[in-house]
Every structure is written in C-alpha cells, then in structure tokens.
Amino acid sequence: MIRDNLCQLTNVRAACKDASIRMTGFAGWQAEIEFGFDDVTPDVTLHFGPLDLQAYQGLTIGVENLGAKPLKLYAMLNNNFWNHGFTAVAPGETGPLTVLFIRPRQSREMDGYFKGMNGLPDGSMVLWNPIDPSEIHSLRLYVMKPRESQAIRIHGISPYQLLQPLSKERLDNGYFPFIDEYGQFIHKDWPGKSESDADLIRRREQEALSLKTHPGAEEWSRYGGWLAGPRLDATGHFRVEKVDGKWWFIDPEGHLFWSHGVCCVRFDQKTAIEGREHYFRRIPEMQDFRMENLRRKYGEDWKNRSRSLAHARLRSWGLNTLANHSQEDIYDMRQTPYTIWLETRSWLKRKFPDVGNPIWRQQLRDRLHELGAKVNDDPWCLGVFVDNEIHGSTDPVLWETYFQLVSAAVKEAMPSKLYLGCRLDHHRYPHEGAEADAIVRLSAKYCDVVSFNFYKYSLKDFVWLDGAEDKPALIGEFHIGAPDRGLPHTGLKGAVDQEHRAEAYKEYVLSSLVNPHLIGTHWFQYSDQLYTGRFDGENYQIGFVDICDRPYPELVDACRSVGYGMYAYRYGAGD
Numbered sequence: 001m002i003r004d005n006l007c008q009l010t011n012v013r014a015a016c017k018d019a020s021i022r023m024t025g026f027a028g029w030q031a032e033i034e035f036g037f038d039d040v041t042p043d044v045t046l047h048f049g050p051l052d053l054q055a056y057q058g059l060t061i062g063v064e065n066l067g068a069k070p071l072k073l074y075a076m077l078n079n080n081f082w083n084h085g086f087t088a089v090a091p092g093e094t095g096p097l098t099v100l101f102i103r104p105r106q107s108r109e110m111d112g113y114f115k116g117m118n119g120l121p122d123g124s125m126v127l128w129n130p131i132d133p134s135e136i137h138s139l140r141l142y143v144m145k146p147r148e149s150q151a152i153r154i155h156g157i158s159p160y161q162l163l164q165p166l167s168k169e170r171l172d173n174g175y176f177p178f179i180d181e182y183g184q185f186i187h188k189d190w191p192g193k194s195e196s197d198a199d200l201i202r203r204r205e206q207e208a209l210s211l212k213t214h215p216g217a218e219e220w221s222r223y224g225g226w227l228a229g230p231r232l233d234a235t236g237h238f239r240v241e242k243v244d245g246k247w248w249f250i251d252p253e254g255h256l257f258w259s260h261g262v263c264c265v266r267f268d269q270k271t272a273i274e275g276r277e278h279y280f281r282r283i284p285e286m287q288d289f290r291m292e293n294l295r296r297k298y299g300e301d302w303k304n305r306s307r308s309l310a311h312a313r314l315r316s317w318g319l320n321t322l323a324n325h326s327q328e329d330i331y332d333m334r335q336t337p338y339t340i341w342l343e344t345r346s347w348l349k350r351k352f353p354d355v356g357n358p359i360w361r362q363q364l365r366d367r368l369h370e371l372g373a374k375v376n377d378d379p380w381c382l383g384v385f386v387d388n389e390i391h392g393s394t395d396p397v398l399w400e401t402y403f404q405l406v407s408a409a410v411k412e413a414m415p416s417k418l419y420l421g422c423r424l425d426h427h428r429y430p431h432e433g434a435e436a437d438a439i440v441r442l443s444a445k446y447c448d449v450v451s452f453n454f455y456k457y458s459l460k461d462f463v464w465l466d467g468a469e470d471k472p473a474l475i476g477e478f479h480i481g482a483p484d485r486g487l488p489h490t491g492l493k494g495a496v497d498q499e500h501r502a503e504a505y506k507e508y509v510l511s512s513l514v515n516p517h518l519i520g521t522h523w524f525q526y527s528d529q530l531y532t533g534r535f536d537g538e539n540y541q542i543g544f545v546d547i548c549d550r551p552y553p554e555l556v557d558a559c560r561s562v563g564y565g566m567y568a569y570r571y572g573a574g575d
Helices: 108-113 168-172 197-213 289-298 302-317 358-375 396-413 434-446 498-513 553-563 566-571
Strands: 013-017 019-023 030-035 043-051 056-065 071-077 084-089 094-100 136-142 150-162 239-243 246-250 259-262 338-342 381-386 450-453 473-477 518-523
Touching: 013 019, 019 043, 030 043, 056 071, 056 084, 056 136, 071 094, 071 150, 084 498, 094 150, 136 150, 197 289, 197 302, 246 518, 289 302, 302 553, 338 358, 358 381, 358 396, 381 396, 396 434, 434 450, 498 518, 498 553, 498 566, 553 566
Parallel strands: 259 518, 338 381, 450 473, 473 518
Antiparallel strands: 013 043, 019 030, 030 150, 043 136, 056 094, 056 150, 071 084, 071 136, 084 094, 239 246
C-alpha cells in the first residue's frame, strides 16, 4: 500500500542528532536510520526539494522496526509543531506513520458556504501556525528518551488520501442541509452512526451491561485513591506530598492519588444557528443537539440520569477526576473528585489580568470567597485553577505580581484547597525559551501545583527546570482526535483512526505516569464538538462520547487499560 504513489524526492540531504542515516536506492526516498540514546530526542531531519501535496490530506511514510523492542516514532513536517504524527510499530513489523496537514484558512468561496468551521467536509483542517501543503520541504523523525539504540528502515514517502473537493455545482444543488436531526454529518457513513431513536435506546441498554461488567478498579478508595498503596496522614482534604522521590496528590483519607481526568463533563453543546439555518435538516427544540439527543435516549428525566451516568462512566473507564469546565450540578453530587475554575481577565476585558487595578484585586478576593464558601469544606474538591492560557505579557514583574496576588487570595478564601495554577500553554516546554521558563519558575514559586495544557503525543521529554522550586505538575488539557467517525477535524493533535487514537492516548498517559513530577492528566473533552463548530470554529472529534452520547469503545478500552493499573505502574516506575 505504501509503495503506491510514492513521492520522488530530489536534492535530499540529512541532518542528524545522536543518530546516523544510510540512504539506499530510489533517489533517496528509502533509508536506514539508527537512533542513539545519549540524547532525549535523537533525530534525523530529511531536507528535500519541495513536494506539492496540496491535493491531499497528509503525508505517510512506511516504517519498519528493525529492532527487538517495540518502537514509538514521531514525525514533524517543515519543523512545524502542529503538523506532527506518531506511530507504534512492533519488532520486525512495518507500519505507516501519517502526518495530517494543518492548513491556512480555506478559500473565500468555501468560507462563504461553511462559516464558523475549522474542519471542512472536503477533509481540510485549519488551525493557527499552518503549513503550505504545496511546499513540503522537510521531515523530522525522532524517538523520545530511548534506553538503547533503535534501528528503522523507511520505505518511502507517499501522499495520504486525496481531499474530496466540492464543486460549486454540487454545493448549489442538493448539498444542503448537511446536518441531520441528531447533529451528524449527512453525506458520510461510519461505524456507530445513529440512524434512529431506536439506535439510541439500544446503545443505552448495551452500555448498561458494559458498566455492570466493568464497575471500576477494585483497589480504588471512594475518592479514586490507591487502597493497596501506602497510607499517609488523612487531612479530610486533597493535598500534595512527595513520596519516595515522586509527587502525588493525597486523597482525603490519606491514600496516594493520581488525577486521571476529563474536562468539560457537561451536556450543553451550542452552535450558531442564525444565518446558517439551511445547514440543518431540523433545528433541535432546545437549540442544542447534545441535550436533545440525551432526552431522546433517556426520556424526560434525562438530566438526572445523565448526571448519574457520568459518574458511573468515569469510574468504569478508569478515570477519577471531573476536570476543568465540568458542570456544577454534576460535581455537586460528590461522587467523583473535581476541580473548579475562576476566570479573571474578562472582568476588565484584558488579555493579561489587570493586576494593578484595585477593582480587579477586589473582584479577585470577592469571587474567590464566593467559591470558597461552596467548596472549602468539601473533601471532593481537588483545588482551583485561576485563569487559563494567559497571554498578553512576558514581563516577569507582572507575572510575579499576578501569581503572588492570586496565591494569597486563594489561601485566604479557601485554605483547605490547592491552588492549581493557570494552565500554561507552553506546548513546546521544556524547549519554549527563556521567557516561558521564567513564568514556569514563578508559577512554581507561588502555586501548589504547576499546571500546563500540553497538546503532544508523549511527555517523555518533560523535565523540571533547574533552579525552579520543587513542585508537582498537572496536565490540564490534552487530546488526540481522528477524522474517521463523522467529524472533519482532529483537534490539536491528530490520529488517522480510532485504533491509532487509542494507542496515542495510552502513550501520553503512560509517559506521564512514570514522570516523578507529574501528578495527573486531564483529557479535553468529554463529548465531541459539533460538526458546525462552537463559538470559535472548533469542530473536533475529541470526545469520549459522540454527539449522540455513544462512547468510543477503542478510547474507553485504552483508558481502562491504563487507568485500572495506573497506581501499580506509577509506584513501580513503569516498564
């Protein structure tokens, strides 16, 4: 399959770091590479005459694992962090490594037909920092933190799947509406697509049996801590402690706790309707496809049934945390530990919190006291995030003032809770640069837990900064999506299908579990986004469940395989 439609590379040269390469045959598109193990990320970068692949969805290379151990290999196009791929190949096997293209914005003509959507029906995906698929000029291949040398053979570079262009004639004659009454794409079928209300009911009954068969890990405490592990001082609240060189949350009963969670456990899914009415076969009565589908599936008592089900699902799936942006009436049931969040930038409409303004400072104290009155005495609350992915300044003086003020206000308003930081979006950390490093150090100085939103495939390269105060770190967001189940965009990190997505999930969480500083990973998010996009155009296949509330079995199985054994794996430092 990989040898069909191979790209002919010209003017090929290679740059190597702790690796060697031997080019063989066919004008340089075939090569044998040996990666060393003295560097954290040994790599080879192939530079070549540009390839014009703008008619395709991505690029694929064939990878043969010549070694005796499983291989995990990563690829990046044009040195662009968001055009990135991952594969796992067994010893002696050959498999594909695909990078899906993140492109510039679509043409004005296409934008006129499909407004407010980052992924389009033709298979194109847009995001910030795109590449031009007509100018593919380099391919970086690397492994992460290898324990011994690893050898591979590359069997060529090929285009991956043609785009499916939509002619103006097709768009003007019968293409619309393209969203059915369940919020699904009409012009494509896939495994698990819901065709009727009877499908929803049947899957509800099937899932009930699955949850009964998989009620959750037996060795977990009621808070999701590790019953079989060492017992520490119980304070009645979550706290953090370093145990035998590794950071942990400690649950209210004194058990080791690692936060394996999911964000946005909620039921509202809004998409713009006005001006786009012709997109939809039927506009839902509640103006919300997800809630309408839940009502079809669970009846008029759908809210209560869905709330209870959310807790049962998380426990069954090996998850123990309702992470950021989750619905208050779900975490108020006090069945799963949860985090809360306060946003401060919107008060005075600033990119960076207006730390010098007394109005901002007073609102900070007032809002935190309001939250503290609800959660300070609640043992189920892990802690509070304040703000999210702050931009607008790299001035260390401003940042230190910000962290100092927020830390003091949190400790005053909710002394029993952890200050979980502001979810730094330093995706290239620890290679983000001196300014970002300074912010991380300040976060470590004032926060109980330093939080990052890291959209990567692995955290094997995560290290703590020299000179930073020794603190635990938490991943506030990550995800991997695939374009094979009805949605047109993978999100910030992509896979080719659900099996690939599940493999990537396991790699990310397992690589975090063995890191002594990391004390949790929170997936973004519980449900897929809507095909027609949320407020900013995101229409990503990133959920544990689809828009019809059907769990993705591949991801659920992967999550269980990690979650049920995560404590023994972390305590024993992995494989």
